[in-house]
Amino acid sequence: EVQLLESGGGLVQPGGSLRLSCAASGFTFSNFAMTWVRQAPGKGLEWVSGVSGRGDRTLYLASVKGRFTISRDNSKNTLYLQMDSLRADDTAVYCCAKGNVDGDYYYMDVWGKGTTVTVSS
Amino acid sequence: DFVMTQSPDSLAVSLGERATIKCKSSQTVLYSSNNKNYLGWYQQKPGQPPKLLIYWASTRESGVPDRFSGSGSGTDFTLTISSLQAEDVAVYYCQQYYNIPLTFGGGTKVEIK
Numbered sequence: 001e002v003q004l005l006e007s008g009g010g011l012v013q014p015g016g017s018l019r020l021s022c023a024a025s026g027f028t029f030s031n032f033a034m035t036w037v038r039q040a041p042g043k044g045l046e047w048v049s050g051v052s053g054r055g056d057r058t059l060y061l062a063s064v065k066g067r068f069t070i071s072r073d074n075s076k077n078t079l080y081l082q083m084d085s086l087r088a089d090d091t092a093v094y095c096c097a098k099g100n101v102d103g104d105y106y107y108m109d110v111w112g113k114g115t116t117v118t119v120s121s
Numbered sequence: 122d123f124v125m126t127q128s129p130d131s132l133a134v135s136l137g138e139r140a141t142i143k144c145k146s147s148q149t150v151l152y153s154s155n156n157k158n159y160l161g162w163y164q165q166k167p168g169q170p171p172k173l174l175i176y177w178a179s180t181r182e183s184g185v186p187d188r189f190s191g192s193g194s195g196t197d198f199t200l201t202i203s204s205l206q207a208e209d210v211a212v213y214y215c216q217q218y219y220n221i222p223l224t225f226g227g228g229t230k231v232e233i234k
Contacts, residue, residue: 035223037171045163045171045214047223061222095170105218107161109182111170 002026002110004096009115016086016119022079022096022112030054030074033099033106036081038092039114048094049081053102064090086119093117123148123217127226133234140202142229144215149195152219159219162191162200165228166211174213175200207233 008020022034035050049070050059058070069082079096093114099106124147134140150159158178163171173182175191178198188203202209210233215226 044228045165045216045225047225050223059221100176104221105159105223107173107176107216107218108163108171109173109176111172113170 002098004098004110004112006094006096006112006115009094009117011118011120012086013121014087014119017082017084018086018117020081020083020094020096020115020117022081024077024079024096024098027098027110029072029077031102033102033104034072034079035097035099035106035108036070036079036094037097037108037111038090038094038117040089040092043092046092050099050104050106051079052104057104059104083117086117088119091117091119122222123150123220123224125215125217125224125226127213127215127229129229130227131230131232133232134202134205135234136207137204138234140205140209140231142200142213142215142231144193144198144200144226146196146198146217148220150217150219151195158194158198159217160191160193160198161216161218162189163214163216163225164209164211165214171214202231205231205233 036048051070067085095114097108098110128143160178162175165171179191212228
């Protein structure tokens with residue numbers, strides 16, 4: 001069974017950092033792009049960042065570029081999101097999702113349940 | 122950025138009746154070289170992550186009931202639930218994957234009348 005399981009969320013002060021992880025199983029992890037999508041409380045879905053199968057190409061939403069870093073460890077079947085200089089408007093549930101291909105342009109065919117990030121003093 | 126506009130924001134439909142959701146892209150998502158529309162639809166039930174329903178604008182994901190169908194091309198798309206069931210109560214999102222950043226519509230909440 002294909003599964004994605006996020007961890008690492010929590011409460012952090014503005015300006016602080018968090019590192020999210022997403023453990024993947026049930027598919028050949030390195031063959032697919034992976035992505036992070038967030039959902040602020042009561043709001044819609046927002047793509048945050050994506051990474052190619054080998055990890056050599058990364059893409060970011062403009063508002064997180066320079067603050068967030070996406071990476072992956074294919075030996076551990078794990079996706080990461082390092083979040084620095086966090087702001088209140090980064091508060092959201094963060095889901096990892098699998099792209100249908102290894103590339104930049106994909107739909108997400110498997111989603112994790114998400115981990116909650118709350119930025120507040 | 123590609124802006125995806127969904128309508129209506131919410132709709133209430135009787136059990137067994139048809140539900141129709143519209144999605145309009147600010148620019149075409151039809152890639153001329155392969156004649157494919159880079160448009161997907163997702164269903165999100167309360168407390169759950171999104172679930173892929175439709176990709177390439179009209180291809181149903183494996184396991185998705187055939188009462189769900191997608192249509193449209195270029196900038197205008199439709200998700201139709203032909204006979205609404207109680208388990209279809211959810212928020213539905215369209216997403217374009219033609220351009221970075223990948224963008225979603227604002228969502229349409231479907232309820233039972």
